[in-house]
Amino acid sequence: MSILSKVTFGAAGLTALGLSAYVAAFIPTPLSTGIAPLSTVISPESVTRNIVCSGDVVGYIGDSATISGISPTTQIVSGGGTATNLTADSATNGSAITNSGVSLDVSAIEFGSLDTDAVAGYLATECGDPLNDQWLIGGSTTTGRDTIITISNGSDVEARIDLEIWGSAGKVDAPGSHGIVVPAQSQRSYSVAGFAPDEGSPVIHLVSNGAAVWATLQTTVVRGLVPGGLDRIGSVATPTVSVSFPVLRVPTEKSIGKLLADPSYADIVAALRLLVPGETDATITITLDPYAEGESQVVSASIPAGSTLDLPISELSAGDWAVTIESDQPIVAGARVGFHDPASGITDLAWASASPDQTGTVSVTVPGDAALGLANGGSSEVTVSIVNNGGLAEDVIIPARGKLIIPVGQGVVTLTSNAPVSNAVFVQTRNGIATLRGLTAPIDASSVVVTHG
């Protein structure tokens, strides 16, 4: 091979390589395949959605050691009807509600107020979809405080329940908390004090093997001989790194200020209860964002893993606030606010469960005049279409990391969002306060995206 042809060979090869490198780097491919990921959107036929309500206000009648209903609650159901009344120990209490139309439209709440020697206050809670794994944050089992866990199984199979209870000193070794059987279409109530006595800040993790169940906590407060506080707390499905309480109403200094001098009224101060269920301590950032004019407050804190922490937020001015917590570890959290009416002397408190971020259609039933808070934790704006009591749809836009509060009246409010948004309703009556959430189905049953493996 001559020198010339060798050089030609090399030069040709190098030129070809250079050209192809240029093409690979800068020229878009002219080819196409028409292959795209395959997924199918299926609308399941005649979907049934069962949500479960806890029923009556429960407690001890007289000196009885068993828990039973002491006062009925009012139930408002929209988009469905009662399918089954659940059997409690001695009578029926609680019910399973099945949708009559579109599964996402069924929603129900129960509310009630009581003013007896033993219990005084107001409660209102959503009825929810049964879960196999849920967290309940709130209540106390110290002197004068009682907290009752009510587990409702609306399904046709029995549930075996394991409870894990955390307190301020760590996980509580609770005898009898495992293997609790809740038969099909039944309800069982237990005093949390039985598992964790004298615990100021319990958090309960409920795992059901078998049927999914709906669990609520009912907490009551008696200070000395004066009852003052009733609430029912709905459950949270899973620990998350972002927790939202879209609306909490901080009472005025004028209404509760005088009480605060009494240490037994310490639990009407607004507070957050936090638990890191994992192994690693969490660093959290709490953002307190007022709906009224004013700067939002940001607090950072380090939360030790494995024990509950009650964090009072006493410096807030009166009014409605949106609270969000961002964490570097999955956490569960609840929020508490107090209420006192100096005129009637009624004292109450409300525990708010974290509102999950939900997309699509959410129905929330409102017991009376209330404030609906919506929070967008995402980084882009969300459009929410709101229909109140079958009225005209009203579209609102919630900016990124923004919030919105709107007054709503009794009845059903249907929210349809195009991105994750969390909601909560704050109800304030003469008899006390309560918060509740609109919860969508754990699985969006209206259209299921099936990807093909």
Add this chain to the structure above:
Amino acid sequence: MIRDSLAVVVVSRRHPERLSATLASLAADKIPGTITVVNLTETSVALTGQTEIIGPPTLSLSHAVDLALADSSSETIWILRDDTSVRPGAFAALASILDTSPSVGIVGPKQMDAKSPVTIREMGESMTRSGFALQIAERELDQAQFDRTTDVLAVGEAGMLVRRSVWTLLKGFDPALPALGGALDFCFRARSAGWLVEVVPAAVIDTAVTSHEAFMGDVTETQAEREEARARAHRVLVYGPAAVRPLLTLGLTFGSLVRGVGRFLRKRVNPFAEWRGSVAGVLGLNAIAQSHRAYRAISTNPVGGGRLFVSAADLRHRRATQRDEEIARREAADFTPRLEFGAPAIWFTGFAAALGLVLGGRFLGATALSGGALIPMPATVSESWDAIGATWSDVAGGIHAGPDGFAALMGIVSSITWWNPNLIVVILFTFAIPLSFIAGFIGAGSVTTNSRVAIVVGAGWALIPTLHGAISEGRITAVLAHIALPLFARAITGSTALSLGWASILAAFAWVSVPALAPVIVVAVVLRALTGVPSALLALTLPLAFEWPRLSESLANPVAYFADRGLPFPTVAPHGVVSLTLWPTLPSFPGLDTEIATVIAFVVVAVCLVLTVIAVVVADNPRVGALLLPAAIALLTWAGLGPLTLATADGEPVGLFPGPLFDVVWFVLLSGVAITVSSIRFAAGFLAPISVALIAAVSLVPLTAVATGLSRVAPADIRTLPAYVQAESTAHPGGATLILTPTAEGIRAELQRDAGVTLVDWTAAAATRQSLAENEGAMADLAANLIVESDFDVAAAVSEAGIKFVVLEALPTAPEVSAIASHAGLTEVGVTDRGVLWRVNEMVETTPVNRSPDLTYRVILGLVGLVALIAAMPTSLPRRRPVVDDLMPAAGEVDDEHS
């Protein structure tokens, strides 16, 4: 006295120009008797007073003699041909034997080669007991070494002196053997009739051609072999008892067929010539019967003396000598220097194996590997074989499509570890480093014969990120291609049938595993065909035999053909400028940002490119220059296909894994680096290890991925479905399992039949489907309805789909669990290693799917594969003679290995 009544017959057929010399030699020796020339030449011949008889050119020697003797009454016949010349005293010596020994019927002279008067051409004939004719002395320098031999089985026709009575009794030569073996048969019959046959060493004649050539003119080796086989078959059947003739016939044809196959395997020209001759011989039934009757009629004294036959030991000795001659001849012709896998290479392979064991030790002892793009192979080799030519795949709820080349390849490859088909995958992944070193080293032989250069290329090849990216993502196709590519480069540069066979096998490995390499392979083969080896195009036959159904199916959407084979698995390959770092992922080095890592990777590629340019231009290695073209094609292929979605998996788009394409470029760069670095005479000693260390440092993250647990691949169970399902499917095959996996958007549904989907089930047709397969719609419907509480009739839907089990890949507390449990017709079995398992209550009638393989595909693949395999089978031992391998095929590349 013989002299008194002698007829000398000279048959002139093809060498009339020599006839005058023959006649002159007769005259010079004063041969008595009448000399008759039988002229079969159709031309006039110059005679000096001899009788001339003219006959047709096709007349056999025997008939020519008969023609000459028609009017003669002489007692003795001396048969000569026009190419024989008689040395003085030859006739006297022959005649004296007949004169003195009445029992001797035929005598023959020592035949010398006319062109080389000291070489014996023939001196008596014999045969083995099985009928193979042999010369007692053949092409040997005459040192009187055979002169003690007189009593022989037969003598050749040229110079044969025969008594007239014998000739008449035996009616001359057998007319069935006109060309070859006539004399042997004639002498054999003479002996059977009680006469002796002797060769007379003192009688010497010169012959120019063999008796076969004298009859036929120039004959090829094949023709000679065929004629010899025909004569042998005739002999064996004539002399043997008639009763066992069918048996003998069978033995002859079968024996020659077996030998033919042997020659075929050794890649001889016309391997089946002997078989064709034997068949022609055994089919001459009339001739055999006639000859047999004639033989029986005269046979009074059957030839029994073993001494006359060639013994088995002698035969072995002769064959060994023949083989030695052949090897010597071939070695003398083989002077091309080539890269030898010598001691340093073996040492480095050892180092590579040790490194592989350290880095891939996690895989040792695993029964199967799984993760990333890798799922286990079937549990038994017969299931693997079922994939060869399979037209049904269980993937995507069942899909009918043409056979898939990769599935067939894996089916074949898994036979290597037939007791556990997964083991070959484990071996491949554990020993990928040493295998790549060997492949890189041998592949470097395509550009160099310097073993230092080859070691640098091999080490680089075993360490580069394209290989380790592929290993940690479980891309078995890319690993196979990585090992096959350099070997293919080496094979395609050869020109023998052996290298062509290997080129075709290796091309098939690379192409079938990574179809995107097809353009590169085609260009390399065409380049080779244009540069002097047109038969290189045959290297494409095996890949095409693997892929023709897939190729014809891809005509509708040709680009989709190039999708990676096996389980589709999304890539994280960079595109555009960053892809020129030639990393299959974003470059990463420990402790550095991606941006800095990318810059470093660019610098590495740039340095390699500069060194390659030096190798091409300055070090003047045109082969590296030629390799640049396939590298350019590889980059172009990447430019065309890289950004596309070629397949889908789990609702995600799957693009091309660029590793194998970048491999092609890397091979050129590594070769260039190695050649340039090794040419720097004073510094090669330390620059070579430094460059290898640099490559290792640059690819540290992917290199250690398996050891540090970053790899997606991990030892796994062969079983992919819960044991309960496995047990049930063994007892009652045909049932399907619906596997549901909750996703962020909804649910992933997959239907697996029997014991589950394996690597060979993933055909390209399934991975590149553009729309839902036949059963997927119904499956999606079922899946969506199962995970919500509804009045959906689950029992009817599952029995229609043949589903016996439902697995939810989620914790038992997932919301889907209670939804699935709410449907009638399912019973929860429990929590398994794969998730929550339900059994369908009703007995599900399963209609077996048509799994019959494509037989045409199997036959074509089998035949082409067999031919390639035979071509690739080495037929000679390694060279015994040292060759100066340091003679560069390309000048300018300096070897200081031995300096």
